[in-house]
Each structure stands twice: as C-alpha cells, then as structure tokens.
Amino acid sequence: MANPTKRLAARIARRVVGPRLHAKVKAASQRRSVIREAGALTAFLREIGCHFHRCSSLLNNPVPLGIAYRYDIHVRDIPGARLLAEFHRAQNVPATFFLFWDYSPFERQRFEDYRELGRLISEPLEIGLHDSPIDAFLIRAEFDGNRREYGKWTDSDDALKWLADLTADSQKQAGLNQAALEDFVGRVRQTRAHFGPFSLVAAHGRKMVQSLRKKLPSLSPGAQRTVEGLRARHWLTPERVAAAGLDRCVDHNQYSPPGWCEVSEDGGQLSKMARVLRQRLLTEKTAVQFLLHPYTWAGGKRDAELSELLSLDKANPSIALQS
Ligand SMILES: [Zn+2]
Numbered sequence: 001m002a003n004p005t006k007r008l009a010a011r012i013a014r015r016v017v018g019p020r021l022h023a024k025v026k027a028a029s030q031r032r033s034v035i036r037e038a039g040a041l042t043a044f045l046r047e048i049g050c051h052f053h054r055c056s057s058l059l060n061n062p063v064p065l066g067i068a069y070r071y072d073i074h075v076r077d078i079p080g081a082r083l084l085a086e087f088h089r090a091q092n093v094p095a096t097f098f099l100f101w102d103y104s105p106f107e108r109q110r111f112e113d114y115r116e117l118g119r120l121i122s123e124p125l126e127i128g129l130h131d132s133p134i135d136a137f138l139i140r141a142e143f144d145g146n147r148r149e150y151g152k153w154t155d156s157d158d159a160l161k162w163l164a165d166l167t168a169d170s171q172k173q174a175g176l177n178q179a180a181l182e183d184f185v186g187r188v189r190q191t192r193a194h195f196g197p198f199s200l201v202a203a204h205g206r207k208m209v210q211s212l213r214k215k216l217p218s219l220s221p222g223a224q225r226t227v228e229g230l231r232a233r234h235w236l237t238p239e240r241v242a243a244a245g246l247d248r249c250v251d252h253n254q255y256s257p258p259g260w261c262e263v264s265e266d267g268g269q270l271s272k273m274a275r276v277l278r279q280r281l282l283t284e285k286t287a288v289q290f291l292l293h294p295y296t297w298a299g300g301k302r303d304a305e306l307s308e309l310l311s312l313d314k315a316n317p318s319i320a321l322q323s
Contacts, residue, residue: 027079030298033305034083037297040307042091048281054126055096055200055250055289062260062287069095070202070250070262070291072130075106078113080294085120096250097121098130098202099195102187104139104147111194118195128200128250129191132232133240135204136187137180154211160219163212167222181240188244199247202291203232250289264291268302274309 045052050065058068069088073081081097088095101107101114121127135150143150153159166173191198212219212227219227228234236249249255252262261280265273280286296302 030079031083034080034294034297035087037306038084038087039091040305040310042093044306044310045281050281050288052093053287054094054124055128056247058287058289059248059250059257059260062257064259064285064287065281066287068287068289069093070128070289071095071097072100072202072204072291072293073097073114073117074100074130074293074295075110075113076299077294078110078117080296080298081117082120083298084294085117085125088125089122092124094124094126096126096128096200096202098128098200098250099191100130100204101194102129102190103132103136103204105145106147115194126200127191127195127198128202129188129198129246130202130204131184131187131236132204133180133184133235134176134230134232137176137183140183141179151211159212160215163219163223163226167220167226173226177235180235181243184240185244188246201236201241201244201246201249203236203249203251205232260287260289262289262291265293265296265302267293268296268300270296270302270304270306270309274304274306 045067048065050067051063053063053066053068055068055070058066071077071081071084084095085097097117099114099118101111107114118127139145139147139150143153166176188201213231216224216227233249233251233253236251236253238248238255241247241249263273263277263280277288280288293300
C-alpha cells in the first residue's frame with residue numbers, strides 16, 4: 001500500500017468508517033445475544049410448564065409456576081430494552097418496563113431516548129416507574145441535582161450525623177417523608193403526562209441506603225430502623241403508593257404475598273440466577289417475578305449464558321429436578 005491515495009483511504013476508513021462499522025458490528029452482536037438469551041429463557045420456562053402474567057396479576061394471585069417480567073430501565077439499559085420490547089411483543093409475553101427517567105438531571109438529559117422507548121411499549125407490555133423517592137428528593141433539594149456529590153455525601157461522616165439527627169427527631173423525619181412524598185407524587189404525575197397511564201412502581205435500591213447499609217452493624221438500633229425505613233422498597237408503603245394514585249410497589253418487601261418471589265440476574269450473575277430459578281420453579285413451584293436489567297445482555301458482563309445453563313436442563317430434566 002505504497003500509493004498515497006490508498007494510504008489516505010485506509011486512514012479515512014479507520015477513522016470514519018472504522019468506528020461506525022465497529023459500532024454496527026457491536027450492536028449486531030448485542031442484538032444476537034439479547035434475543036438468543038431471552039429466547040433461551042422463555043423456551044426453558046415454557047418447557048417446564050410455566051405461564052406468563054403481568055406483574056400486578058401475579059402479585060395479586062401468585063399461582064405456582066406463574067412468571068412475570070420486571071425490567072428496571074436505567075440509562076444504560078435503554079438499547080437492550082428496545083430489543084427486549086420487540087422480543088416480548090413478538091413472543092406475546094407480558095412485561096413491565098420500569099423507567100428510571102426522572103431521578104436526576106443525568107437521566108432527564110436522556111428524556112428523548114426514554115420517550116422513544118416508551119413508544120415501543122404497547123400490549124402486552126406496559127410501563128411503570130422505577131424510583132427511589134428519598135434519594136431523588138435529597139439530590140434535588142440538598143445537592144442541586146448533583147448525584148455525584150450526593151453519592152460522596154452518603155459515604156461520609158456528615159451523612160451519619162444527619163442520620164443520627166433524623167433518628168432523634170421524629171418531626172424532622174416526618175417532614176422529610178412528607179417532602180419526599182410530594183416530590184414522588186409529582187414524578188408520578190409527570191410520568192403519566194409523558195408516557196401515558198400506568199399503575200406500578202418498582203423501587204431503586206441505591207444510593208444512600210447502599211452506602212449506609214454497609215455501616216449498619218455499627219449503627220444504633222434506632223438508626224438502623226431509620227435506614228431501613230428510608231429504603232425505597234420499604235418507604236413505598238401501600239399508603240404512599242396510593243397517595244400517588246398507583247396500585248402497588250412490585251418489590252419484595254413486608255407486603256409481598258406468600259408463594260411469590262423475585263429472581264434477579266444481580267449485575268451479571270447468571271449462574272446464581274439459573275440455580276435460584278431451578279430451586280424456585282422446580283423444587284418449590286412458586287410464582288416468580290424476574291427483576292432484570294437489559295444492559296446485562298447488551299454491553300454488560302455476564303459470568304455465564306442462560307442458553308448454556310438452561311439447555312443442560314433440557315438435555316436431562318431429571319438433573320434439574322434434583323438440583
Ligand atoms: Zn435501579
């Protein structure tokens with residue numbers, strides 16, 4: 001390639017076409033893995049006799065081997081969620097996409113991407129709101145929308161002092177809860193205005209609680225109770241959910257019905273997910289709500305593939321039954 005024109009062409013290809021082609025190849029491979037793995041999971045579930053429900057109907061009536069899909073959609077989950085919306089519609093398998101669109105300015109910057117995803121969600125799919133009311137309130141009211149500064153604070157001695165004050169002062173605690181509730185009701189209203197009617201909320205587990213929970217053993221019993229109470233899955237009580245005009249919070253908490261459980265891929269831990277899934281469905285025969293993040297299959301790291309983990313069961317169902 002001594003010819004200078006060719007050299008220039010190669011350089012242009014690397015710089016311009018190269019990255020684009022690379023992005024295209026990457027998108028195609030993510031698409032293949034999302035569709036393949038989602039297909040392997042539904043094929044396994046159908047084979048062992050599961051049936052698919054909406055999150056709300058499974059919570060109201062947790063029938064054995066009933067399955068519901070909950071997808072929590074953070075910004076990085078959006079590309080995978082588009083593919084999964086297409087997959088679920090083609091398979092006619094209900095799913096709820098809980099949009100984490102209004103947490104902080106970082107998410108609100110991606111509003112158009114969320115809106116575009118919202119347009120892909122129609123029967124038998126639905127949207128819900130993914131939310132962490134105390135975190136979202138503090139980020140807005142105390143940190144001027146800066147979730148990074150907020151994150152630092154949650155891991156500081158100042159946060160521990162704040163927690164001690166809050167624990168000692170029930171009026172302060174009531175004030176915080178009231179203000180966070182007003183914010184939450186506002187976000188639900190906004191979500192309806194932008195994405196249409198919906199009835200479910202799913203709790204987002206971070207940020208404060210994650211940092212503070214690590215310190216739980218060193219906290220006083222009162223402070224421990226305060227932290228637990230601020231945790232979105234506990235904070236979203238039936239009363240607060242109803243105050244926002246919603247039907248329920250779909251998390252596993254003190255209000256979850258017996259015979260119902262949640263199974264998650266927990267940041268790419270597919271081996272564990274497959275193990276727990278077998279236990280729940282084949283041994284205990286409970287109702288299972290999945291909590292999945294599309295990013296796991298569209299850019300994220302996985303310790304194994306469901307298509308391999310679950311095809312073993314197909315080859316020898318008795319192994320699965322015993323395990
Ligand atoms: Zn989340």
